[in-house]
Amino acid sequence: MNLAEKISPVNDTSAVETPAVSVKGISKVYPGGVQALDNMTLDFPKGELISLLGPSGCGKTTLLKIIAGLIPATSGEVLVNDKPVTRPGNDRAFVFQDFALMPWATVMRNTAFGLELRGMDKSEREAIAEKYIKDVGLSGFEHSYPHELSGGMRQRVGLARALSMDADVLLMDEPFSAVDEQTRRKFQEDLIRLVEVEKKTFIFVTHSIEEAVYVSDKIALLLPRPSRVSEIIRPDICRELGPDAMRRDSAYLDTVEQIWSSLRSYVE
Amino acid sequence: MKLFGVHLPMMSSLLIWAVLWEIVGQLELTMLLPPLSSIIDKMIDIVPTASFMIALGETGRAFLVGTSAAIVIGVPVGILMGQSVLIDRLLLPWVNMFLSAPLTALVPVLMILFGIGEQTVIITTTLFAIWIIVLNARAGVKQISPSLVEMANCFGASWWQSFSKIYVWAALPEILAGVRIGFIRAVKGVIIGQLLVSIVGFGRLFELYSANFLMEHFWALLLVLFFFAFLMAEGLAALERRVSYYASNR
Ligand SMILES: Nc1ncnc2c1ncn2[C@@H]1O[C@H](COP(=O)(O)OP(=O)(O)OP(=O)(O)O)[C@@H](O)[C@H]1O
Ligand SMILES: [Mg+2]
Numbered sequence: 212m213n214l215a216e217k218i219s220p221v222n223d224t225s226a227v228e229t230p231a232v233s234v235k236g237i238s239k240v241y242p243g244g245v246q247a248l249d250n251m252t253l254d255f256p257k258g259e260l261i262s263l264l265g266p267s268g269c270g271k272t273t274l275l276k277i278i279a280g281l282i283p284a285t286s287g288e289v290l291v292n293d294k295p296v297t298r299p300g301n302d303r304a305f306v307f308q309d310f311a312l313m314p315w316a317t318v319m320r321n322t323a324f325g326l327e328l329r330g331m332d333k334s335e336r337e338a339i340a341e342k343y344i345k346d347v348g349l350s351g352f353e354h355s356y357p358h359e360l361s362g363g364m365r366q367r368v369g370l371a372r373a374l375s376m377d378a379d380v381l382l383m384d385e386p387f388s389a390v391d392e393q394t395r396r397k398f399q400e401d402l403i404r405l406v407e408v409e410k411k412t413f414i415f416v417t418h419s420i421e422e423a424v425y426v427s428d429k430i431a432l433l434l435p436r437p438s439r440v441s442e443i444i445r446p447d448i449c450r451e452l453g454p455d456a457m458r459r460d461s462a463y464l465d466t467v468e469q470i471w472s473s474l475r476s477y478v479e
Numbered sequence: 480m481k482l483f484g485v486h487l488p489m490m491s492s493l494l495i496w497a498v499l500w501e502i503v504g505q506l507e508l509t510m511l512l513p514p515l516s517s518i519i520d521k522m523i524d525i526v527p528t529a530s531f532m533i534a535l536g537e538t539g540r541a542f543l544v545g546t547s548a549a550i551v552i553g554v555p556v557g558i559l560m561g562q563s564v565l566i567d568r569l570l571l572p573w574v575n576m577f578l579s580a581p582l583t584a585l586v587p588v589l590m591i592l593f594g595i596g597e598q599t600v601i602i603t604t605t606l607f608a609i610w611i612i613v614l615n616a617r618a619g620v621k622q623i624s625p626s627l628v629e630m631a632n633c634f635g636a637s638w639w640q641s642f643s644k645i646y647v648w649a650a651l652p653e654i655l656a657g658v659r660i661g662f663i664r665a666v667k668g669v670i671i672g673q674l675l676v677s678i679v680g681f682g683r684l685f686e687l688y689s690a691n692f693l694m695e696h697f698w699a700l701l702l703v704l705f706f707f708a709f710l711m712a713e714g715l716a717a718l719e720r721r722v723s724y725y726a727s728n729r
Contacts, residue, residue, distance in 0.1 A: 311630035314725035
């Protein structure tokens with residue numbers, strides 16, 4: 212097991228420093244009686260990108276929403292920077308699968324919306340938004356409306372909005388699933404770069420094993436509903452190779468294969 | 480509309496009816512229907528008169544106050560109904576009932592409660608307009624994508640912020656459609672109210688003209704009223720078209 216190091220979920224070796232987000236024994240039963248999560252425990256170390264990978268309906272979105280403070284857990288607790296989560300806060304920002312942009316507002320207003328809600332005044336928040344619009348490569352589209360943008364560009368707005376909040380933790384729910392493959396690859400590279408420069412913790416939900424292996428520092432494989440962490444995989448890949456060479460690299464391919472064989476048993 | 484390859488303006492069908500009306504009027508088949516030309520003559524006569532202007536002022540004021548109340552109350556109530564299942568269960572049966580109820584029958588009761596005067600007319604106007612506004616605002620909220628609401632919560636929106644920055648805007652296409660229909664109903668409401676109270680505004684004039692068989696006056700007044708109602712509906716429809724660009728992708 213030298214290609215991808217297996218770590219047991221509880222005794223995470225890198226958790227010497229306090230983790231950015233710590234999920235402790237979270238269970239979630241929806242009012243209808245569906246149990247989405249069962250006693251899940253998982254740490255998210257600072258400055259890393261951790262992917263949540265698991266079969267459809269296993270509770271990934273549920274976990275993200277609980278961390279975001281959008282819905283309460285039935286039991287257990289979530290700590291963000293050692294403080295228990297009770298409701299949404301400035302330390303977390305969400306990137307939505309369906310972008311969740313306001314169609315009546317321009318790219319600028321959408322990007323600055325989180326800051327607008329905080330009550331920051333217009334010139335200040337637009338200066339910040341401007342920077343992130345540039346960072347995600349949307350300069351020149353400040354005054355466009357979402358319906359004038361492609362899916363990929365819309366998600367960039369969603370990303371810029373989350374980044375402009377300057378939160379410690381970014382929660383991303385399948386952010387690239389609604390964009391085409393080329394855009395997706397571009398996004399993945401941008402994301403890797405972002406993780407390096409932004410010093411933030413990214414919690415990233417995806418369906419794609421390749422994507423997870425490519426972008427993640429760590430991958431948490433989740434069991435089917437009610438969900439727990441089945442294993443944590445640290446892809447031992449060398450990003451210096453460049454995206455194309457890396458996708459042919461044997462370490463990369465072996466990790467993909469390993470995850471696939473773990474997941475296959477549930478899919479069948 | 481196109482006829483023999485010629486592009487006809489929107490209202491050209493009205494022209495045909497106007498000509499038909501003129502012909503029937505000129506034939507003097509019935510005194511109830513004078514020719515259109517003499518009605519328009521009469522319109523030019525009576526519009527500048529003081530009694531008309533006073534009536535117009537009274538009607539306009541009752542209409543404005545009544546419809547404003549319908550919007551100010553109706554939109555938030557509709558939005559609350561869309562947000563909360565509990566409030567919805569509580570109010571929906573009543574809203575549906577009043578929407579289809581013969582509200583005219585209520586006016587005498589209102590007269591007892593609020594006196595024979597402007598107040599009753601205003602309340603009648605509100606009652607005619609408000610239900611469809613409530614229902615449309617509710618429908619508008621029901622179709623908001625849940626992630627937009629989650630987005631607002633997630634970025635720390637207060638109740639008031641998500642109401643004023645998300646709900647109202649996301650439901651705006653439906654709200655405006657409701658307001659347009661509500662306004663058309665309110666025209667009915669204000670006139671019915673005034674007719675039954677019969678001492679204010681256009682209602683008094685209608686009473687006066689029809690009681691004295693002044694059919695030209697009567698029709699002239701009706702045409703003026705149509706004209707105002709038409710302008711208003713078109714104005715609101717134009718506003719609706721301005722927000723329709725995002726109605727399909729909320
Ligand atoms: N609001 C809700 N009420 C009741 N049950 C729900 C609710 N939201 C989700 N569920 C159920 O909880 C389970 C987990 O849902 P969740 O959306 O978290 O899955 P997911 O892992 O994000 O799936 P996907 O990969 O398809 O997005 C599913 O079985 C779903 O049916
Ligand atoms: Mg999901």
